[in-house]
């Protein structure tokens with residue numbers, strides 16, 4: 001018997017209450033679903049390297065085969081068509097397009113995304129690619145990865161190559177997925193590829209990713225891109241208690257995780273990093289990259305103008321809030337504590353839909369007229385339920401209601417993507433967490449829609465019919 005965490009009513013009233021033009025989608029990412037890591041000239045990415053190193057992922061899982069989407073994409077597109085979604089957010093694997101991260105384009109790699117794009121359009125689904133969802137070509141990492149400013153320029157070149165082929169058919173581009181996770185998990189704490197543990201010395205990776213975003217916006221516009229966004233990860237920061245220390249800890253976390261990747265883009269300036277003890281981290285001599293002389297500042301004249309080039313939408317990925325307590329002795333001024341008293345998902349994450357509403361209201365309050373329309377570019381949950389996933393239905397229903405409340409209070413939210421269409425490779429957790437509307441039997445690659453798939457399909461149909 002599955003436990004329902006919220007009451008829900010099949011979603012009809014929810015569908016009726018969302019604005020008529022609201023767009024429905026599902027999201028995935030290349031390394032998490034494609035497999036075929038050695039096919040058609042694809043180069044090696046940092047996730048190939050990392051997942052093959054002993055002890056890096058749970059049970060040594062890798063993305064070598066994943067959901068075999070590279071071969072089975074027509075079936076996956078049919079599944080999306082069955083849902084009735086308007087939009088599909090997928091990511092393009094940089095190592096398929098430029099196997100070494102620079103230089104000549106691998107036509108076979110582009111051909112794959114070309115076929116996928118046309119296949120989506122034939123089913124009435126708008127292709128919305130993300131250019132970078134964490135699979136950096138390994139040769140670029142060997143030259144410093146996101147610590148190296150040059151990676152931003154290579155990214156713009158890659159963006160240009162993809163846009164040259166696809167820009168006539170793409171609805172909305174997303175430059176980067178969750179640059180904060182790349183900085184924190186990849187370079188500060190070594191939990192993700194490339195496995196560096198630099199703590200605050202990872203901060204230059206924030207600037208270089210933001211610069212890559214800005215340069216890519218220019219490259220995409222030059223190729224006639226219609227709409228451009230970035231998909232940022234937001235974690236509402238809740239103080240663990242009422243002490244000044246806990247409140248300051250939550251503020252420091254908020255700066256590092258949420259504001260650092262939003263303000264340069266929307267306001268053209270960095271938040272004050274002194275609360276992190278990192279006031280000079282983006283100045284001279286802080287890891288501007290192996291190719292750069294160490295006395296050059298990380299942030300150079302004109303960078304913020306590039307980074308703040310106008311975008312058409314802000315992508316918001318939301319999963320859970322964090323509780324922060326003061327940590328006077330630690331390398332960072334906060335400790336992350338568990339949020340108590342809430343139901344949790346299969347990955348143990350607290351289920352807090354109202355934090356999504358509050359986050360959207362905060363974005364509007366904070367950035368006012370500088371906030372472009374918002375798309376919820378990821379929201380979803382992992383549960384162990386095989387097919388009768390009532391908990392996932394309840395989760396999605398509650399989070400969509402929170403989005404609706406934010407819309408009712410005036411936030412311009414235009415669409416929502418469920419993470420994820422199907423179960424997939426959940427990074428360091430391997431295939432254990434299951435986030436899909438569609439269940440994958442990894443032994444046979446059989447796809448089976450869950451109850452949540454039917455619920456989402458009916459919700460979309462009810463909304464489209466209104």
Ligand code: IFM
Pocket residue numbers: 029032178317378419426
């Ligand atoms: O699977 C990830 C995705 O790649 C990025 N956002 C969070 C998801 C769930 O952890």
